[in-house]
Amino acid sequence: xxxxxxxxxVTIETELQKQIEDIIDTxxxxxxxxxxxxxxxxxxxxxxxxxxxxxxxxxxxxxxCKFSIRFGELFFCQCALRVCISKKLRK
Numbered sequence: 001x002x003x004x005x006x007x008x009x010v011t012i013e014t015e016l017q018k019q020i021e022d023i024i025d026t027x028x029x030x031x032x033x034x035x036x037x038x039x040x041x042x043x044x045x046x047x048x049x050x051x052x053x054x055x056x057x058x059x060x061x062x063x064x065c066k067f068s069i070r071f072g073e074l075f076f077c078q079c080a081l082r083v084c085i086s087k088k089l090r091k
Contacts, residue, residue, distance in 0.1 A: 016089075020081065020084060023081045027080060030066060035081065035082065036081065036085075040085060040091050043082070043091055044059045044065070045057075045060075046059075046082055054077060054078055055086045057076055067079035
């Protein structure tokens with residue numbers, strides 16, 4: 001039973017790693033993917049709010065980020081990598 005759980009965990013991690021690598025191949029990051037290369041310790045502030053392609057941007061200066069978009073008084077992050085990290089890793 002433990003081997004099955006471990007195998008499932010490894011598969012999930014492998015699938016997530018592949019998804020992250022695919023995202024990295026498709027976008028240009030002005031911060032050289034520091035969120036990923038730091039082991040997810042250097043992350044901008046964001047929160048999953050249930051939208052598929054966006055998370056709420058909680059950064060201090062959202063105007064300075066190329067992935068931040070304003071909608072009324074709110075800002076959303078449209079960085080596919082940040083969205084993935086927020087949704088899959090809950091960070």
